[in-house]
Amino acid sequence: MLVRKLPREKIEDHINRDSVSLLPLIRQWQAKGVLKQENPKAIVGVIRSLFLISLHKREIGEEEYNNTAKLLIDHISGGISAKEA
DSSP: OHHHHSOHHHHHHHHHHHHHHHHHHHHHHHHTTSBOSSOHHHHHHHHHHHHHGGGGHHHHOTTTHHHHHHHHHHHHHHHHBSSOO
């Protein structure tokens, strides 16, 4: 509900700051072979979605939220990592 009350410009500003902060880091990690050569903007979107999941804790189910978030983190990190576990 809080996010819905934010002005659209404020939300866009946060999204832009995420990209400005994360894109150079993601490209650097890709150049070093730490992350897969996927679209850097898509990786930013995936990372952003991880933070947004907390807004849906009730819909996910509060009793399963932590397990769900951990599983999602494990799959995201394994999915963008260039190194095999």
